[in-house]
Amino acid sequence: MTALQLTGSPSADPAASARATEAGGALPRVEDAGKIAPLDARDLSMIFFDRLQALEEGTGEYQYVRSTLIEMNLSLVDFVVRRFRNRGDGEREDITQVGMIGLIKAIDRFDLTRGVVFSSFAIPCIEGEIKRYFRDSTWAVHVPxxxxxxxxxxxxxxxxxxxxxxxxxxxxxxxxxxxxxxxxxxxxxxxxxxxxxxxxxxxxxxxxxxxxxxxxxxxxxAGEPDPAMELFENLHTLAPLLHELDDREQKIIEMRFWQDLTQVRIGEELGISQMHVSRLLARALTKLRTGLLPG
The missing domain is CATH 1.10.10.10 (Winged helix-like DNA-binding domain superfamily/Winged helix DNA-binding domain)
Structure with a gap:
């Protein structure tokens, strides 16, 4: 005996209800739609889709028909999810939720006029949604x-x-x-x-x-950040920029930062004034700073 219950007619036959509806009767009120046998769900779904297309979206009856279609076809989600039975219990729950999204999208996109059975349209939609979930959401690191x-x-x-x-x-x-x-x-x-x-x-x-x-x-x-790594990267980037300076600029940079000489002492070594050393040093540092900046 089918698990289908129709309001006011607990033991009604789904096929008989379908024929009555097709003949112009009222749409059956389905209770426990999730327990309807798959074959009964297939026949009733076509009737509910026919009514859904005639209803205005957002109305109470539209919501009832759409919700009933979802509940009646939950077995399609279970069928597809079983193909991924090698997943853990926790991930299986996530897959089921994603499969539900695929079922809802299939219901919203289904075109009754194409003359195909809803399950033939819905199963690829559910499976595609799950595969997209695997592709986009489950990888710990993004790969092509x-x-x-x-x-x-x-x-x-x-x-x-x-x-x-x-x-x-x-x-x-x-x-x-x-x-x-x-x-x-x-x-x-x-x-x-x-x-x-x-x-x-x-x-x-x-x-x-x-x-x-x-x-x-x-x-x-796990390792920790090496504070010397940033210094190494900066020096590695700085080396070719130093070679772009002229000989006197390179000499001033070396005497100031490697030999730690004052600008006055550098001027004495090179035979120029401290003010001239300051200008040359500022020009050399500007070149290096510009080369280190992105872009």
């Missing part, structure tokens, strides 16, 4: 779409070859199976590492040769 798709191909190839060879395939075998170069396969395998990132509070395993460390996480072993 080409590598995201390659990861999926590599996963399928690994499973196929593992069953065939009774062991894990190597890079050469994967490349031959997918008709790719070994370098492309290596690039795809490296990119796959960016799919999931461990939280920083994940405990770190011990070495194979020593005892397992306890109470330590990735955050405890």
């Amino acid at each position: 779409r080409r590598l995201q798709e390659l990861r999926t191909e590599l996963a399928k190839a690994k499973e196929h070859l593992s069953n065939e060879l009774d062991r894990d395939p190597n890079i050469r075998e994967l490349a031959a199976h997918l008709n790719l170069s070994e370098q492309e396969v290596e690039e795809g395998l490296v990119a796959a590492n960016a799919y999931i990132a461990d939280p920083l509070d994940t405990p770190t395993p011990g070495d194979d040769e020593g005892p397992r460390e306890t109470g330590r996480s990735h955050a405890d072993t």
Whole structure:
């Protein structure tokens, strides 16, 4: 017996209700629409879509018909989500929510005049929404779409070859199976590492040769910014700019900042006034400062 209930007629037959509606009867009021058998939902959905197209969006009846269509076709979401059964329970819940969005979009876009069954239109919409979710939301580090798709191909190839060879395939075998170069396969395998990132509070395993460390996480072993790195980068950028100065400017920069001489002493060494040294030093520093600025 179907789980469908119609208001005022708890044991009514869905097919009979459909025929009555098609003959001009009132639209059936469905209760527990989510428990309707898939075949009954398929027939009733076409009737509800026919009524939906005749209603004004935003009205109470429009909202009832649309909500009932969503509830009646929840089994389509479950059907698609089962294809991703290798996901964890937490991610499966997220996938189901994304699948619901795909179902709602399918209902809003469905055109009854095309003469196709709603499930044939909805399933690709739901599956596409879930795949977009995987592509855009689940990667810990953004990688090009080409590598995201390659990861999926590599996963399928690994499973196929593992069953065939009774062991894990190597890079050469994967490349031959997918008709790719070994370098492309290596690039795809490296990119796959960016799919999931461990939280920083994940405990770190011990070495194979020593005892397992306890109470330590990735955050405890992560490196810290090296204050000398910025200085190194600045010096590395500054070196070619120094070579663009003329000989006297280079000499003044060296005497002032490397030998730590005063401007008066520099003037005495070069036979020029302290004021002249100041102007030459300011001009040289302006050139260096301009070269270091972005753009």
